[in-house]
Amino acid sequence: MPDLTLVIGNKSYSSWSLRPWLLMRQFGAPFEEIVIPLFRPDSAGALRAYSPTGKVPCLIDGDLVVWESLAIVEHLAERFPELPIWPRNRDARAFARAISAEMHAGFGALREEFTMNIRRRVPGRRPSVAASADVARVEAIWREARERFGAEGPFLCGDFCAADAMFAPVATRFDTYGLQIAPVSQAYVDTILSTPAYVEWREAALDEPWEIGKYEPA
Numbered sequence: 001m002p003d004l005t006l007v008i009g010n011k012s013y014s015s016w017s018l019r020p021w022l023l024m025r026q027f028g029a030p031f032e033e034i035v036i037p038l039f040r041p042d043s044a045g046a047l048r049a050y051s052p053t054g055k056v057p058c059l060i061d062g063d064l065v066v067w068e069s070l071a072i073v074e075h076l077a078e079r080f081p082e083l084p085i086w087p088r089n090r091d092a093r094a095f096a097r098a099i100s101a102e103m104h105a106g107f108g109a110l111r112e113e114f115t116m117n118i119r120r121r122v123p124g125r126r127p128s129v130a131a132s133a134d135v136a137r138v139e140a141i142w143r144e145a146r147e148r149f150g151a152e153g154p155f156l157c158g159d160f161c162a163a164d165a166m167f168a169p170v171a172t173r174f175d176t177y178g179l180q181i182a183p184v185s186q187a188y189v190d191t192i193l194s195t196p197a198y199v200e201w202r203e204a205a206l207d208e209p210w211e212i213g214k215y216e217p218a
């Protein structure tokens with residue numbers, strides 16, 4: 001087994017898997033992937049063989065297993081200190097960590113009502129009050145990030161960092177469901193969707209043979 005193996009779910013649907021995968025690929029960190037198609041009769045057993053929670057993503061680093069997307073990000077930042085996985089600037093780093101923790105812990109309504117499905121484009125669905133509040137908060141975060149730290153590049157804190165990986169699945173949802181967002185938010189969505197690592201992920205998703213009915217909008 002190589003040094004680092006990332007166990008992930010379907011690229012079409014598994015938003016938590018996308019986060020560390022995108023981070024590692026965009027930074028050129030070498031790793032192998034194991035894809036476990038979710039919600040099939042044999043999925044639970046296959047997941048449990050790697051992940052103590054039975055969920056993905058899960059990173060295998062030698063004899064160490066790390067689960068939970070944000071913990072994986074932190075482990076990678078420690079494992080590759082030469083990479084600016086968190087911004088080098090202290091204030092930007094504190095902000096990036098705070099919004100990443102907020103993403104990891106919250107936005108439940110947005111995530112449940114608008115599940116990630118990067119193969120589809122389904123505009124017109126109206127968000128609930130709770131999901132609208134989540135969208136507004138995401139946009140406020142993105143606006144603040146771009147205004148305060150975005151001068152050096154098109155990502156949240158200028159250069160690509162862990163916070164972008166944490167918010168990437170939201171960018172795909174805004175695209176899939178055509179949610180109404182401000183021009184500055186749309187520009188950031190376009191940035192994420194054209195990132196080489198994301199383009200690679202999406203192409204692989206388009207080739208996946210599996211379909212999960214409950215994540216396929218009518």
Ligand SMILES: N[C@@H](CCC(=O)N[C@@H](CS)C(=O)NCC(=O)O)C(=O)O
Nearest residue numbers: 009014015016055056057068069070
């Ligand atoms: N909080 C976890 C969430 C992990 C999670 O819910 N993963 C989903 C896929 S996106 C999963 O493994 N689902 C399989 C199942 O519940 O059987 C993280 O940040 O990694």
